[in-house]
Amino acid sequence: MNKTETNSMWSINQGAKARVSGFVGVSAAYIKRMREIGLDVGAEIICVNRPPFSAPRQFQICDGVFSLDKEIADSIQVAPC
């Protein structure tokens, strides 16, 4: 990813950092929940683990680690830090 590019959260490489830049196709209730767990616009996230076979990936979000499946991670837009 270059500095101006926006990608989905699913595309972050293991160990790479990115910032949440928006949400695509997610209901308002879920956007609110994601903000509450730390996935707010501007929040820094790190992909800590990318298991094979499209299994859910692990992201360090603020002071916690969350596992997200492809469906939801694809709907979160990120930009490089």
Place this chain on the structure above:
Amino acid sequence: MSNILVVGKPNSGKSLLFNRLTGVTQKVSNFPGVTVEIKSASFRKHQLIDFPGTYSLDPLTKDEKIAVDQFIDSISNKRVKGVLCMLDSTRLERSLVFALQAQKVALLAGVPVVFALNMMDQIELIGETVDVAGLQRDLGCKVFAISTRLNQGLNELSDALDQMATHPEKFLPEPMPNLEFDPIHRAHELHEVYGASVEKLLKTQNRLDRFFLSGAGGGVAFVVIMLLLFQSIFTWAVPLMDAVEAGIGWLSGVVTTNMADGMVKDFLVDAMFGGVGSFLVFVPQIMVLTFIIGLLEDSGYLARASVICHRGLSRVGLSGMSFVPYLSGFACAIPAIFAARTIASPRRRLLTILTIPLMSCSARLPVYSLLILVLIPPEKILGGLIDLRGLVFFGLYMLGIVAALFVSAMLAKFAVRNEDDVPFILELPPYRLPTWKPLIQRALNSAKAFISKAGHIIFAITVIVWVLGYFPNGAGNLDNSYLGWMGQLIEPIFEPWGLDWRYGVAILASFVAREVFVGTLGTMYGIAGAEENIAGLAANIQADGISLASGMALLVFYVLALQCASTLAVMRKEVGNNLIPIYAFIGYSMLAYAAGSVTYWLIA
């Protein structure tokens, strides 16, 4: 009596604190969403009410909705004198998002709030600190630094809660803090100023996750852990089972040796020691199963197992979140069905509830154990590494799992509507060393609950079976008893499997509860004259002769049949539909009979 509400984010240690303060032994584990029901218990002169954990006052899942609705309702109740809000010092920002929302609702209703800042031992362990005084100043309410696991800071907290419940007005902040803020931003600010850096903890967690969740290592670890779980039920429990069996034999000898022959002695020997006693022999296995499941929960591994299973389970209409209810189903289907409340998607939740009864619950354990002891020789395979009986046992559990996945896939394809789905987001709790005392306590409780729940049913049915089997011709005339005549009427149902009427009676009796099978069979063998080997029901059946095909058909039947009235009642309550449990009962009974017939035909 005044009430104190205990609230907080999932996995913040509420239930363990609740147990410590009240002395009860509610289930505690290291997995988000273990408390799915509101529980209450006495604390000094007051009542403590533990709510399911939630990330927000805007609920997404059923368990969150129950917690939030009840919290909002309770807060205006005059009995409620205070709120104890749990904060996880290792996840301070996330805890504060909910805590600030709860604080606002409580203070606006005139109810004081006290914060318990838990897991401070973990923070100290990494050489960090939380500015408790600063946090207390900014929150405007008392904050107590505690460690529920190490029992630190609980005396001060208990005294404060007692005072708050007695004099709530003294705990209301003066002046009232500003409550007009965005809780997400406010939580971030407070964490930035007063919180600790938990990078060190996360680094260790991430390193372990890279092993347990990635590729071959994680897959192998998962299979080995599951295999060990089922092997241990047969290996660890054996000394305890032997001890119970010997104890029953000894007690029987003491009680009946000097008794005059007659009906009372026959009843004690056949029904009490032969029937109820043969069921008690298997209780240690239930304790071992509960202990191992507790160990996995406490360590934090269960959340990882949910992640590992997510992809496979989604293909059959389930979710990674279905894994924990499934695993709980190995102990008992009833709490497992409640645990499915944590699944946000209504469709996946329904599919999980409908297939939980196929997980081999502890009530099936005595049936499996008895038949395996009868049918499978005590041999080791793979150079002594694997116990053959343990392997068959594992196979039966696997059969239940495979059947559940198959049924779910079929229902997802043809019966259960495909609604808008809910994404999979799961917080991974930190890895922790288990706390042994609550685990042992939980294992003992499981035995106690199992005996008290099933005991009276088993006793009642054993007495009925004994009376019907003893009269009108007394001991040794089972074939010419009322039970024998009735049994011969239903014999054609299970005759195609090579089973005589005694098995038919035991199977039909076990439609009330599966455990009844062993007791019923034990009583009938007792009446028939096998009393010299009272607790050795397996040996009696072996001596009597049962073919491998018949026994395996019976085992397959028990894996698939839904023989539990309580499960059907809870299923009805949770799905809010009277017909679904009826369909489930009929469907699983037909499936079990058909699969049993196929098994018999294949082996015979």
